[in-house]
Amino acid sequence: MDIDVGQIVLQYFVLLxxxxxxxxxxxxxxxxxxxxxxxxxxxxxxxxxxxIDLLGTxxxxxxxxxxxxxxxxxxGYMFGWAKPVPFxxxxxxxxxxxxxxxxxxxxxxxxxxxxxxxxxxRIVVIxxxxxxxxxxxxxxxxxxxxxxxxxxxxxxLMLFNIIPIPPLDGHYALKYFLPPAAEEQFExxxxxxxxxxxxxxxxxxxxxxxxxxVSIVRFAAGLSGGN
Numbered sequence: 067m068d069i070d071v072g073q074i075v076l077q078y079f080v081l082l083x084x085x086x087x088x089x090x091x092x093x094x095x096x097x098x099x100x101x102x103x104x105x106x107x108x109x110x111x112x113x114x115x116x117x118i119d120l121l122g123t124x125x126x127x128x129x130x131x132x133x134x135x136x137x138x139x140x141x142g143y144m145f146g147w148a149k150p151v152p153f154x155x156x157x158x159x160x161x162x163x164x165x166x167x168x169x170x171x172x173x174x175x176x177x178x179x180x181x182x183x184x185x186x187x188r189i190v191v192i193x194x195x196x197x198x199x200x201x202x203x204x205x206x207x208x209x210x211x212x213x214x215x216x217x218x219x220x221x222x223l224m225l226f227n228i229i230p231i232p233p234l235d236g237h238y239a240l241k242y243f244l245p246p247a248a249e250e251q252f253e254x255x256x257x258x259x260x261x262x263x264x265x266x267x268x269x270x271x272x273x274x275x276x277x278x279x280v281s282i283v284r285f286a287a288g289l290s291g292g293n
Contacts, residue, residue, distance in 0.1 A: 069135045074128075077144070080215040081127055084176060084223055085148040086112045091175035092151035092168055099164035101157035109151050122147035145222045150233070162242070169238035176224040180283070183216040187287040221279050225272050232259040 090112055093104035108116050118124065123146050130144035151168075158164040187210060194206045230240035232255045241249050255262075284290045 069132065074131045074135075076211060077131060077215050077219070078127060080212065081144065081146060081219050082114055082123065083112070084179060084216070084220050085123060085146060086114055086117050087175050087179060088172040088223060088227075089117045089148045089151050091171040092153075095168045095171035096151065096153040096164075099153075099167060100159040101153045101155075101164075103154050103157065104151045107152070117148040119147060119149045145219070145226050166238050166242045169235040170228075172235050173224045173227045176220040176227070180217050180220040180224070183213045183220070184283050184286050187213045187217065187283075187289075191288045217283055218276075218280070221276060221283075222272065225275055225279075226263075226268055229263055229267055229271060231263045231267065232256060234260070234263065 090110055093110040096103065097105045097110060104110060114123075127144045127146040153165070153168055155161045155165065190206050190210050190213060194203060194210075197203060197206070227234050228236040228239075230236040232253060237252070237259070241252060244252060281290075
């Protein structure tokens, strides 16, 4: 059994940061929309202690990294979730629109991280090509590993969370366009929606879209033969 502890630690802390940023973005938008509930609960922070969910933030991500290595495969990129950020619809400036803004703030924050990381990777690639002596290659290699983990994990989190099934963020956007009767039926999916999504929808959705996004990232970063 050969477990790459360094890779697991790197990926896990990148995931933890990304989840905290995601939830803090929800809290920030909720506060901007007139509801300070999340801020008053201390959720407008990157402090992991305020966001950790035992199953979604600890058990599942670590299992998804460690078990493949125990079975002799490489550790793949994983995803997880944190405690949902609460909001009180009565405090919102617009009770119909603002839940959508609060919900999409999370995936948008992950997309923002991925874009910034891609630009950073582009700089690392340029520096590596300029370093003819190889003096900085080791440091650049470590930096590129962190940046690539930021890109892939945040793309995964974004793609997963925009799926329009309760309780994921994407369902608020879909619910906005539903009539009241359909909206009530939609909400009844409840916790089963997460199970259905993880077992059936997410593997297909992420499997189809992630390779396309990764190809775009590699091209933008200059990893596909570009200058």
